Amino acid sequence: MADYLAALVQGGKSALAQALAQIEINPDSPATIALLDQAWAAMSAQVIGLTGPPGVGKSSLLAALLPIWRGRGLRVGVIAVDPSSRRTGGALLGDRARLKTDPDDQGLFVRSMAARDRLGGLGPQTLAANVLMAALFDIVVIETVGVGQSETEIAHLADTIVFCIQPGSGDSIQFMKAGIVEVPHICVVTKADLGAPAQRAVMDASGAFSLAEEVHAGWLVPVTAVSSATGEGLEDLVATISRHRVHLDAVRNSDHLRQRTRYWMQDLIRDRFGREGLARAENLLDLGSGTTPFSRLAHISTALRGDVGRV
Ligand SMILES: Nc1nc2c(ncn2[C@@H]2O[C@H](COP(=O)(O)OP(=O)(O)O)[C@@H](O)[C@H]2O)c(=O)[nH]1
Ligand SMILES: [Mg+2]
Numbered sequence: 001m002a003d004y005l006a007a008l009v010q011g012g013k014s015a016l017a018q019a020l021a022q023i024e025i026n027p028d029s030p031a032t033i034a035l036l037d038q039a040w041a042a043m044s045a046q047v048i049g050l051t052g053p054p055g056v057g058k059s060s061l062l063a064a065l066l067p068i069w070r071g072r073g074l075r076v077g078v079i080a081v082d083p084s085s086r087r088t089g090g091a092l093l094g095d096r097a098r099l100k101t102d103p104d105d106q107g108l109f110v111r112s113m114a115a116r117d118r119l120g121g122l123g124p125q126t127l128a129a130n131v132l133m134a135a136l137f138d139i140v141v142i143e144t145v146g147v148g149q150s151e152t153e154i155a156h157l158a159d160t161i162v163f164c165i166q167p168g169s170g171d172s173i174q175f176m177k178a179g180i181v182e183v184p185h186i187c188v189v190t191k192a193d194l195g196a197p198a199q200r201a202v203m204d205a206s207g208a209f210s211l212a213e214e215v216h217a218g219w220l221v222p223v224t225a226v227s228s229a230t231g232e233g234l235e236d237l238v239a240t241i242s243r244h245r246v247h248l249d250a251v252r253n254s255d256h257l258r259q260r261t262r263y264w265m266q267d268l269i270r271d272r273f274g275r276e277g278l279a280r281a282e283n284l285l286d287l288g289s290g291t292t293p294f295s296r297l298a299h300i301s302t303a304l305r306g307d308v309g310r311v
Pocket of ligand 2: 058059060143
C-alpha cells in the first residue's frame with residue numbers, strides 16, 4: 001500500500017491543508033481511509049483540549065502559548081472549533097481573538113472548523129483532523145467553547161483537558177453544579193492581571209477540584225492563574241501540561257487507545273446511521289488485531305447501507 005503519511009510529511013503544511021480538504025470532499029475514498037488508518041497508527045502528539053466559556057480568553061492564551069512551545073522546538077497543530085457558525089449563525093459575543101501565524105513556519109499549523117451540533121460541537125471532520133495532526137505534530141490543541149456537554153465530548157478526543165474560567169464569573173460554582181468538575185485535568189484562571197478577583201477565583205476553583213482527585217488516577221487537578229496580557233503564569237502552565245503527559249504515560253495501558261477509538265467510532269456511526277444503525281453495528285465494532293478503525297468504519301458503513309437497501 002502507498003505510504004500516504006510519508007508523502008504528507010514530505011509535503012509540509014500545504015499537503016496537510018490539501019489532505020484535510022480531501023477528507024471533507026471524499027471521506028469514503030480508499031486514499032482517505034488509508035491515510036487516516038496510517039495516521040491513526042502513528043499518533044503520538046499530546047492532544048490538549050482547551051475549553052471554557054466564550055470570552056474567557058482561550059484564543060489569547062493559545063496565542064501566548066504557541067511561541068513558548070515553538071521556542072522549545074515543539075511542533076504544534078491547532079484545531080480551532082469556531083462557535084460562530086453554530087445554530088445562530090452569528091458570532092458569539094467575546095470571541096474575538098484570531099490566531100496570527102507565520103505561513104513559513106512548518107512547525108505550526110492552524111485549522112479553523114465550524115462547530116456542529118453533533119459531538120458537542122465536534123464534527124467528524126474534527127476527529128479526522130485530530131488523527132492526522134496527532135501523527136504529524138508533538139502537540140495538538142483543540143480550542144472549543146465549553147458549555148457543559150462539549151466538555152465530556154472533548155474528553156474522548158483529548159489527552160489533557162485545560163478548562164478556563166475567568167475572575168468574577170462564578171464559573172467554578174456553575175460547572176460544579178453541571179457535574180463536569182470531573183472532566184478537566186488542569187484548571188486555568190485567565191486574566192490574572194485583574195488581581196484580587198483572580199486570586200479569589202483560584203481559591204474557589206481549587207476547592208471545587210479537590211473533590212475530583214479520585215477520578216484522575218491520582219492526578220490532583222492544578223488550578224493556575226495566567227495572564228496572556230502580561231505573560232504571568234504561562235511558563236508554569238506549559239510545565240504543568242507536560243507534567244500531565246508524563247503522568248498519562250505512567251498510568252495508561254494499551255487498552256486506552258482502543259477504548260477511545262471505539263467511543264468515537266460509535267459516535268461516527270450514530271452520526272451517519274442513527275441509534276438503530278449503531279445498534280446493528282455493535283458486534284462489528286471491536287477492533288481485532290490487524291484491523292484499523294477507518295477501514296473498519298468503511299466496512300461497517302457498507303454493511304449498514306446494504307441493510308438499508310433491503311428494507
Ligand atoms: N485583562 C485581560 N484580558 C484578556 C486576557 N486574555 C484575553 N483577554 C480579553 O478577553 C476577551 C476574550 O478573549 P478571547 O481570547 O477571544 O477569548 P475566547 O472567546 O475564550 O477565545 C478579549 O477582549 C481579550 O482581549 C488577559 O490575560 N487579561
Ligand atoms: Mg476563541
